[in-house]
Structures are given as C-alpha cells and as structure tokens.
Amino acid sequence: MFTYELQRRLAPHGTTVAVAAHPGMSSTELNRNAPAAFRLPTAWLGSLVTQTPTMGALPTLHPATDPAVLGGQYYGPAGRFEIMGHPRPVTSCPESYDVAVQRRLWTFSQDLTGVTFPVAAPASGAAVTA
Template sequence: MTEKWTTATIPGQHGRVAVVTGANTGLGFETAKALAERGASVVLAVRNVEKGRQAAARMTGDVTVQALDLTSLDSVRTAAAALRSRYERIDLLINNAGVMYTPKQTTRDGYEMQFGTNHLGHFALTGLLLDRLLPVPGSRVVTVSSTGHRIRAAIHFDDLHWQRSYSRAGAYGQSKLANLMFTYELQRRLAVHGTTVAVAAHPGLSSTELVRNSPAALRLPLTALAPLITQTPAMGALPTLRAATDPAVLGGQYYGPGGRFEIKGHPRLVTSSAGSYEVAVQQRLWAVSEDLTGVTFPSAATAAKAAR
C-alpha cells in the first residue's frame, strides 16, 4: 500500500454511482471532483441548486445535481425519492454536508440545527436510500465526522436539542459524536449480509467555509493562523476518499489525517473517543433517531433478500 495515499491512489470508479451531500463547496466539492475524475457518475446533493450547477461546471466527467436540504425531512424524502427513481443502484453514499457552531436555531422540523442537519438529516437520507446500496457488492456509506466529536463528548438524551442551555461547541460535538455512533451501529446491522459497509472519516483542520459561524474570538485566530495549522480542502477530503475507495477499508473503520494530533497530513486509520464505541448508547441513539425522523431502516431479513 502506498504510504502517502493521494487521489492518484484512487482505483478506477467507472460504472459506479456516488451521491455526495454538500458537494458544491469545500470538502464535498473536492470529494465529488476526485470521484468524477476517476470515472464515477457523481450526484451533487446540495441545498442551493444554482451553486451546485456552478460547482458541477467546474468538474469533469458525469456530474449531476440533486436538490437536498438536510434541515428539512420533507426535502430529504423528496430527494431520496428522486434518486431512487433515477438510479437502480448506488455504490457510494457520502454523508459530507454539515454546519458548525451555528447560533441557537432549529431545523424546519424543530430540531437543534447542528444535530438535525449533521446527524438526523443524514440518518434519514441513508435509511431511505439503503436498499439501493444493499444489492451492490463493495458499496459503502461514508459519514464525515470531526475531531470535534470529543468536545463535551456525550449524547445529551435529556436535552438533545439544547433547549435548556445552548452551547455552539457542545451541540456541534454532540452532532459529530452522533455521526460516529451512527456509523458503528449501521455497520453492526450491515454485517449480516456483507455487501455494504459503513465507514467514517474526518478532515482534520481544513480551510473551508465551515467555521463561518464560529464566534469571532475563535474565528479570527483561526483565520490568522490558517496557513500554519490548516490544510487545503483537497487534502482534507483525502480521508473521506480513502474511506470511500480504498479496497483495504473495512466496515466500522475511521480515517483521518496522519499528522500530529490528526490536524493535517495524508489519510490513515485512526480511532475515535472511547465513548463513541459504547454500544448501548449507539443503539439508544438509533432508536431515538428513528423516532425523530420517522425513518426505519431495512431489517436484516430485508437486507439479505436485497443482496441476493
């Protein structure tokens, strides 16, 4: 295996369909662009369709745009229905889109914005599209988390939507922890039939628009120090791309930058916080997520039947 994994390492993706959320800018753009260049048919699933079209025009290959607003479960259902009608199979679902450190606000369904967008929206989208992945050998669900999952690392079941006392960083950390717990529980459920796997990744500290909602006291130092402590979106996308395409990847793994403190560098296998591996909490979060979204995933028997 090449020590420094790059986009040049990506195997040919011809004949594969990849859906990438939040693909009009930043990490999602670089992820989609690299997959398209390697031959995949790529869907940019984005909130702003016009920006999605502009992004697609900057890519080469088979690239289309699908409207998707993760802050609205109605939009998620509409997008999933459109994708299901267009594609009999999906090889890669990359849950990349996200918001960070937003002021206190809610999604259209009344859920805390970061938890609702980063976790619940992707949970629902995955459940609604999963039967398009299950029959496809080598298919993957890749969900992008963050080192921020260690911030106040807990799922606050007693106040999931931070109604009593809001913390931008705490809510973000909860949403990114939820991304990992979702991945690990999804992999446990997928393992019964062995065709589709769930993998997680994080970009380290990348220079993207994601920090635009950060308080000025944090945003300004990050901006000033960016050349020293951050990496480009193209580098930040590499862990996601490796999780999505490296033949050696196994379900339930987590990829991030290989440099010191996982801030930047070429992608490698990493580990998440000890709390993220707590099975009972993963299963409780799953049940709560099904209840909040109204989306129930295919059962093991359904999955096995779809895989035949």
C-alpha cells in the same frame, strides 16, 4: 457512533463497509459562520494549522474508494492531533464504542427523522472495534 451501529447491523447481511471520517482542519468557508472566538485564532494561525480543502476531502474519499478499507473503521488525517495530513485509520473517543449508546443513538435518529432503516440489530450485540 451511528456508523459503528450501522456496521454491526449490515455485517450479518454481507455488507461490511460502513466507515466514518473526519477532515481534520481545512481552510474552507465553513469557518466564516463560526463564533468570533473560534474564527480569530484560525484566521491568525492560518495555514500553520489548516490544510487545503483538497487535503481535507481525502479522509472521506480514501475509504469510499479503497477496496482494502474494513467496515467499522474511522478515518482522519495522519498528522499530529489529526489536524492535517494524508488519511489513515484513526481511533474515535472511548465513549464512541459503547454499544448501548450506539443503539440509543440509532433509535433516537429514527425517531427524530421519521426514517426507519430496514436492518435489525444483531442478537449478539457484539461491539465494533476499529
């Protein structure tokens, strides 16, 4: 949601490459701090439902390095349920396209962090769609 708002704010200035990504499920050490109820099923299923850390990094690396990527896109693994696979543009949940909520998140983020971003919201309020 933050990325969609960032894209909308940057586009009038000629910057059109704000993108987001998720790694799917990767076999990393991040899971060791998860609640036990989550660790057990992932440990048991192992490589059946996870991919290597290298493959998990691709959904972030691809949009960062591919000049054909469009601003406002969201990348994730291409496999079933976006858990594993090579990166491709994916669709975020319908709620993430709510412009009013995106703007509230933007304002809340600035208030919470004390960081003011020097890009104003465009007057039109046009939605960003991937």
